[in-house]
Amino acid sequence: MSNNRFKWQVTPVALKENQVKVLNARFTVLTPCLIRMEYSKDNIFEDRASQSVFHRDFNAVDFKYCEENGNLIIDTGELILNYKIGEEFSGSTLFIKLKNEPASEWHYGDDFETLGGTARTLDTVDGECTLGDGVCSRFGFSLIDDSNTLVLGESGWIELRIPNTKDIYFFGYGYNYRGAVSDFMRLTGVPPLLPAYALGNWWSRYYKYTQDSYIELMERFKREDIPFSVGVIDMDWHLVNIPEELVEEDEKEFIKNGLNYDTGWLQYGWTGYTWNQKLFPDYKAFLKELKDRNLHTALNLHPAMGVRKFECMYEEMAKASGVDPKSGKRIPLDILNPKAMENYFDIIHHPYEKDGVDFWWMDWQQGTNYWWIHGLGHKVDPNSLEKLDPLWMLNHLHILDISRDGKRPMFFSRYSGPGSGRYPVGFSGDTMVSWDSLKFQPYFTATASNIGYCWWSHDIGGHMMGSRDDELVNRWMQLGVFSPINRLHSTKGRFMCKEPWTLREETAKTTAKWLRFRHQLFPYIYTMNYRTHKELLALIEPMYYLYPKCSAAYEVPHQFMFGSELMVAPITEPNSKIDDLGRAEVWLPKGDWFDFETGMHYFSEKGRKMEVFRDNASYPVFAKAGAIIPLNSHYEHDNRLINDPNLELFVFPGNSNSFTLYEDAGEYSDYKNGAFATTKFELDYKENAVFTINSAKGDLSLIPSNRNFKINLRGFNENIKIKAEVDEKAVEVTSEYVNKTHTFTLSAAVTSEIKVYIAGEKLITDNKNINEKIYNMLCKSQLPFARKETIYNSVTDMRKPLHHRIFGMCCQSLEESHIIKAIKELMTLTEEEKF
Structure with a gap:
């Protein structure tokens, strides 16, 4: 390849001072907790980037090593590695001990x-599926075996790695799961900063x-005040019904050997690049109309069959590929040919991007090696580039x-192995419509953080099969x-619709409310997006990241932290018919927590499990003590x-x-050169409290010169006193108290400093009106009046x-137990039941 067009900026060579080489083995101490272990029969070691590992240029590590009785001993301060010099890696020749908790020991080959x-x-999963490994373990260590990946050459193109080698990374971070994941990201490539539009509704x-029906749908969404930021056009944007007389014999053989899709014309139409003009x-006017509506567009791709003679760019593609256009021969998708891939982008994709396509959806569901693409039934040579997974490439x-x-x-594509965190956004495929699928997704999303894969996008509502269930939707x-990406999607079918107005009236209102709230959450999520890119902390984290020594944190697999301020316990089962409430199990870590919507105060002295209950319009989202969450205001009919x-x-x-709001222009990479602004919010919480909005810093041309801050002191006591200053000058505060929230608005230049002084005998809400809530709950319940x-x-x-009061409710049936537990939640918000 003559240019560096496909060259990623990699830094694969480790510092010499971090390396220890003894005969056929080389050990590289990348951090005190991360060691690369290589064995080569030919005494040749790999310094090129691999498909997984891009960066080994970690800072110098202060470690010690020595040779004793034929053994190499490396002491990093966190780990002690022992290797029998000259021997192949085995359970008796290579082992590592953790010096700190949990003080475990690993031997090569351990399961x-x-x-x-x-x-x-x-794809087709209904409930759970098997997951690969991550870099977090309760044993305190994990491995990434990189021995069988391909490597990147000087030009950036893939090459074969040095044969007969072992190349393994040992992560020995103990219970520092965040540390393990962040260093894994540094090693494999950090997640890029997503464009702003990716974090709205899709x-x-x-x-x-049709062109008209899609625009009419977008207009209906606007009229219904349901905002979207991305419009995805599935495969019907291009020609799909290909008459058999236009199909070459090699294409039919290709279908026979590889695709095995459904019969009929569509089997030839999954791949396509020509807009369906009917x-x-x-289409250019269509894309412009979407852009004028502040919508970004993605198109679906199934590139496996290459470019065929009926495509609008066939002649240009054939000439560029050295094929006589008159021959009508199919131009294969040749992922091992750099020139072919240049043509693939230059001739097929770039013109459409110029016309207004913002990004592409790679819907690759097919084979995992080079020869599969060509449909030739060729046996793959495992020692050649033919083993390349097309999805990764x-x-x-x-x-x-x-x-x-x-x-x-x-x-927008499926996961292609360790290191895929640098290729956002993930497309998780065609799930079944079922409660089991819903139940699995929170765990699936949170656990992906263990392998640095932070931006999964699911088919929200499920993709196919199942039954209509408004409550499930x-x-x-x-x-x-409260997912990384909120993309509504479903398969083809006139009844597979998720537009809120197609649901029952109550559900329609509720779903529309939550879709609006996603757009309001944008300042918070976008700041977390920057945190992921800069601090290497995932938006969605399992509870055990923050509480690794609490066994209960491992027992709530569906519960997760949503950024730095919020904790979510999803409802993944149908409501009870007795009280029409949904249930979720939640583990409350030690301390104060607040229901984000209502401001209800929860307290846990040591950490406790409890069941929480919410109606269809509500969801178990908890703000931590001192949480600061910035939101957009809601603008009707505006996205x-x-x-x-x-x-x-x-x-x-x-x-x-404290919380530092991050803002920039939203789409390009000029933030790398300082084109961004930050505003720091601080809560100093003592006997009284002071909330400060500091003056904005950075490139202030990117944000409004003046702002109205609608401040909601939620979960505070009704009787607190509030005063405020702007640039040390007192300003009047007119506050109303509704829903355990003091709300008032202060306006100032973004260069000003705003201080809010909060005083009172007790600052936290006393959870008044609990009996009233219990009464309302019982009133709506389907129980005998006497009960x-x-x-x-x-x-x-x-x-x-x-x-005694809890025991006195005396549950009389399994069905009744649901509302008894719901009442118990309200009775034990801050006081645990003790006998």
């Missing part, structure tokens, strides 16, 4: 469990839209190509709001995201905290201790 990683796809549906008579090249002109890397959309002049700030009591009276009388008899 051990990790906390999981992720999977290539959830509309996607496999459906035969559906989209003026397509992900790698597409991300490089889409970012060629300073755009942020943005693509609602709970799935609520989860989507704006970035740099809102009217910010809402939700501030919760209980602890000191309601018995339950309510027991609950409200304050002469008795808590456990």
